[in-house]
Amino acid sequence: MKLVVLLKQTFDTEAKIVLKDGKIDDSGVTLIINPYDEFAVEEALRIKEKLGQGEVVVVSAGSDRAQEALRQALAMGADRAVLVKTDGLQLDEMVVAEVLAKVLQQMEYDLILAGWRAIDDSSAQVGVRVAEILGLPQINLVTKLEVGEGKITGHREIEGGTEVVEVPLPALVTAQRGLNEPRYPSMKGIMQAKKKELKVINAADLGVNATPKVEIKEIFLPKGKQAGKIFTDEPAVAVAKLVKALREEAKVI
Amino acid sequence: MGKVWVVAEQREGKLKKVTFEMVTLARQIGGEVEGVVIGKDVKGLASELGEYGVGKVYVADHPDLEQYTTAKYTRVLAELINKEKPEVVLIANSAQGRDFAPRTAQRVGAGQISDITGYEEGVFVRPIYAGKAYTKVGATSHPLIVTVRPNVFPAAEKTGGQAAIEEVAVSFMPEDLKAIVKEVVKQVSGRPELTEADIIVSGGRGMKGPENFKLLEDLADVLGAAVGASRAAVDAGWREHRYQVGQTGKTVSPSLYIAVGISGAIQHLAGMGSSKVIVAINKDPEANIFKVADYGIVGDLFEIVPLLTEEFKKLLKS
Ligand SMILES: Cc1cc2nc3c(=O)[nH]c(=O)nc-3n(C[C@H](O)[C@H](O)[C@H](O)COP(=O)(O)OP(=O)(O)OC[C@H]3O[C@@H](n4cnc5c(N)ncnc54)[C@H](O)[C@@H]3O)c2cc1C
Numbered sequence: 001m002k003l004v005v006l007l008k009q010t011f012d013t014e015a016k017i018v019l020k021d022g023k024i025d026d027s028g029v030t031l032i033i034n035p036y037d038e039f040a041v042e043e044a045l046r047i048k049e050k051l052g053q054g055e056v057v058v059v060s061a062g063s064d065r066a067q068e069a070l071r072q073a074l075a076m077g078a079d080r081a082v083l084v085k086t087d088g089l090q091l092d093e094m095v096v097a098e099v100l101a102k103v104l105q106q107m108e109y110d111l112i113l114a115g116w117r118a119i120d121d122s123s124a125q126v127g128v129r130v131a132e133i134l135g136l137p138q139i140n141l142v143t144k145l146e147v148g149e150g151k152i153t154g155h156r157e158i159e160g161g162t163e164v165v166e167v168p169l170p171a172l173v174t175a176q177r178g179l180n181e182p183r184y185p186s187m188k189g190i191m192q193a194k195k196k197e198l199k200v201i202n203a204a205d206l207g208v209n210a211t212p213k214v215e216i217k218e219i220f221l222p223k224g225k226q227a228g229k230i231f232t233d234e235p236a237v238a239v240a241k242l243v244k245a246l247r248e249e250a251k252v253i
Numbered sequence: 254m255g256k257v258w259v260v261a262e263q264r265e266g267k268l269k270k271v272t273f274e275m276v277t278l279a280r281q282i283g284g285e286v287e288g289v290v291i292g293k294d295v296k297g298l299a300s301e302l303g304e305y306g307v308g309k310v311y312v313a314d315h316p317d318l319e320q321y322t323t324a325k326y327t328r329v330l331a332e333l334i335n336k337e338k339p340e341v342v343l344i345a346n347s348a349q350g351r352d353f354a355p356r357t358a359q360r361v362g363a364g365q366i367s368d369i370t371g372y373e374e375g376v377f378v379r380p381i382y383a384g385k386a387y388t389k390v391g392a393t394s395h396p397l398i399v400t401v402r403p404n405v406f407p408a409a410e411k412t413g414g415q416a417a418i419e420e421v422a423v424s425f426m427p428e429d430l431k432a433i434v435k436e437v438v439k440q441v442s443g444r445p446e447l448t449e450a451d452i453i454v455s456g457g458r459g460m461k462g463p464e465n466f467k468l469l470e471d472l473a474d475v476l477g478a479a480v481g482a483s484r485a486a487v488d489a490g491w492r493e494h495r496y497q498v499g500q501t502g503k504t505v506s507p508s509l510y511i512a513v514g515i516s517g518a519i520q521h522l523a524g525m526g527s528s529k530v531i532v533a534i535n536k537d538p539e540a541n542i543f544k545v546a547d548y549g550i551v552g553d554l555f556e557i558v559p560l561l562t563e564e565f566k567k568l569l570k571s
């Protein structure tokens with residue numbers, strides 16, 4: 001089975017956000033694999049292991065630095081990686097999806113996995129847009145996945161419950177937390193990763209002619225919050241004061 | 254500004270609150286506010302929308318639309334957009350909306366601005382980096398698809414109007430029917446959904462065990478609140494993942510969020526930072542949660558929470 005995982009490199013979840021010339025400054029920031037994409041990598045590896053055959057290819061669109069994230073996925077056990085360098089391109093979610101789809105069209109795949117959103121821009125669009133461009137059925141927000149003969153069944157989270165959906169392969173699924181616990185790369189994995197293929201392509205050479213449909217006009221940091229009221233009286237008094245404040249000041253009760 | 258569409262979110266024949274919140278936003282954007290209702294036996298909902306001042310409502314009513322699937326909703330909405338050419342299409346940023354919005358956007362060649370929390374003169378405001386920064390995003394072309402975070406905009410009031418109703422012919426292609434919904438497992442709970450709840454009571458590692466969540470449930474019952482959890486509580490197996498609030502959990506924006514025995518890690522704040530009023534109950538006065546809390550009590554939750562439940566009970570009964 002040919003498994004492809006779409007992977008984005010994102011800021012570490014603890015990273016402090018600093019603006020420089022109106023843009024987010026990434027110097028000195030630790031970068032990680034987007035946590036949802038890590039679930040997708042893990043799931044692909046498990047499917048391959050379960051079937052006892054197949055290939056897991058990780059594909060990322062981003063800057064040169066994203067090679068680190070791809071190497072880490074290779075160290076987890078992916079077979080090879082492709083980086084599409086998007087430096088200098090005008091991007092929005094549509095353009096990124098078109099770029100990734102272009103690369104995927106040159107590959108073989110039965111199942112494409114992605115995280116349901118990236119924790120940096122949180123747009124939750126790219127995976128689904130890729131599915132649409134490639135004409136694939138999708139199962140979004142999957143917390144459990146079963147691969148069958150020519151089809152997959154995914155348990156997906158919906159409001160107020162879970163839905164079990166079956167679609168024919170090839171298909172695209174997006175991963176939600178709960179799907180699995182991603183493994184750490186082993187020492188052996190890290191050594192092997194160095195020898196695995198990591199192909200670098202320039203997005204500019206792919207002949208994508210989509211242009212961004214949305215544009216960021218401004219980035220700003222939220223205003224710091226004012227210190228709240230902390231009640232340190234004995235419990236009964238503190239509770240009475242809190243409830244009063246919620247009713248009379250905050251007016252939320 | 255041309256037509257601004259509100260794609261109604263309905264479940265089991267009832268319009269969801271976020272639909273009315275989107276009507277408010279549509280009015281702020283300006284232009285002609287129109288509605289789209291998709292489902293089976295949903296004509297009544299279209300006239301209901303009219304009572305909230307929506308001038309015209311497109312109704313796609315079809316037996317095959319009883320069960321939501323991505324492909325079916327995308328087919329209906331994309332064709333309607335191509336035909337009627339709205340400028341802006343508002344869709345709820347719910348599990349369902351998030352599922353078909355990008356697919357529809359891609360099919361009609363539209364940009365999408367996801368999970369917005371504000372609007373200012375032609376640009377949409379949305380958090381990035383889990384609320385550590387915000388962007389103002391505008392469209393360079395139309396149509397534009399916008400998904401709207403529930404609980405952020407006030408729900409529109411009834412104006413008593415009447416909508417012109419236009420029935421939309423629905424037909425599917427074979428590929429639209431390939432996805433089979435085998436089963437829908439509903440959560441049986443009298444409590445509101447986390448993402449829609451007006452009040453949320455959340456517990457963390459400080460709860461010490463699954464049995465103690467009963468304390469929070471009692472409090473939630475008095476307040477009509479939903480019960481959430483931190484990742485530590487979920488990882489410990491005390492609550493299901495669907496109740497996790499945070500960066501790898503749900504993003505919520507209730508008017509009141511009560512964090513009990515939660516330290517306030519950055520990844521937790523990422524999910525609840527946009528709550529209107531935050532209350533923290535923690536025995537550690539240095540806990541990070543107090544930095545974002547509007548109100549807090551420093552103390553033992555096992556003592557505080559039962560008292561709080563009693564106090565609310567007294568207040569809400571009188
Ligand atoms: C990639 C990534 C994603 C993550 N995503 C999420 C996420 O989505 N959501 C999330 O919540 N976390 C997330 N985390 C985890 C996060 O970093 C914290 O570990 C977690 O939020 C801690 O949960 P907690 O506050 O319940 O536990 P702790 O940090 O252990 O805090 C427990 C608190 O309870 C208080 N307490 C203990 N006993 C009592 C008592 N008797 N009375 C009153 N107070 C008491 C303590 O003082 C303490 O402040 C993520 C981490 C990573 C790395």
